[in-house]
Amino acid sequence: MALRDYSDDPTTIDRNPAVERLMTPHGEGRNDNDLLHILGREIVSGTYPADARLPDEAAMLDRYGVTRTGLREAYAQLTSKGMIVAKTRVGTSVTLPMFWNMLDPEVLAWHLDAKPLDEIAMSIYPLRRMIEPGAAAMAAQVRTDAELKRLELAYEQMKSAGRDEQALLTADLRFHLEIVSATHNPFIGAFNTLLNTVMRRTLRLGWQGVESAASKPARLLQHFDVLEAIRQRNAEMARTRMEILIDDSLKDVVDALEAKHRQRDALAGKSAPARV
Helix, strand or coil, X not given: CCCCCCCCCHHHCCCCHHHHHHHCCCHHHCCCCCHHXXXXXXXXXXXXXXXXXXXXXXXXXXXXXXXXXXXXXXXXHHHHCCCEEEXXXXXXXXXXXXXXXXXXXXXXXXXXXXXXXXXXXXHHHXXXXXXXXXXXXHHHHHCCHHHHHHHHHHHHHHHCCCCCHHHHHHXXXXXXXXXXXXXXXXXXXXXXXXXXXHHHHHHHHHXXXXXXXXXXXXHHHHHHHHHHHHHCCCHHHHHHHHHHHHHHHHXXXXXXXXXXXXXXXXXXXXXXXXXX
16 A cells, blocks of 8 residues: 655644643653652552551651641642542551552653563563554544544654654654544543553663664554544454554564563573573
């Protein structure tokens, strides 16, 4: 299939406010040394295990060197995220992870800070496999012409990125966020927060696997195939092509992780394990 040239002037395409808000960096005002972020990462990493009671207020004030007001503000935010709960005459305890708001960008960021990247990548792909093919099918049915133009622009930016890795990653992320947004379903759209936060870390890993396997043109073509299915309003084709794209993207991540492990083993003077 010949690639269609989507030549709309980018300056004439209306941006999607929801996607643009996600694509805009929000880290300028974040201080990772703030008590909230310290406690969040420590809870996620298991320093304070689930179902365990936190030390009493005096011990926490002494340990972190903060004011009572600062501690209570951090507790209030962690409570709103479902990570801790206070009970009268019992104290404040860490809740089970199933109660944590995993769509909260800060909770996601703490997981990314505390967990190995390969663990995060292997956890997110089954979720992407469940959500994105269905989102692509729905987008094919209900997308507007304006949304199609945004998707075309994202694809064109991927294709023209060349060796500019950051431009490629930004365009790829935008491509996937635009598809979920084009479902017009606020519950599905809520997953864009999760996709945005996690894919910022895992997309680079996947494209590194692509480069090592020299399959970058094939991945670009797969994105084009998804785009064309959505353009043609063919829901089942969009679903199938997105499934293939995500499955192959997972293989790229695995390839990149194995390459990193081999490199680490070589530096350590060990022989790399055989690939299963």
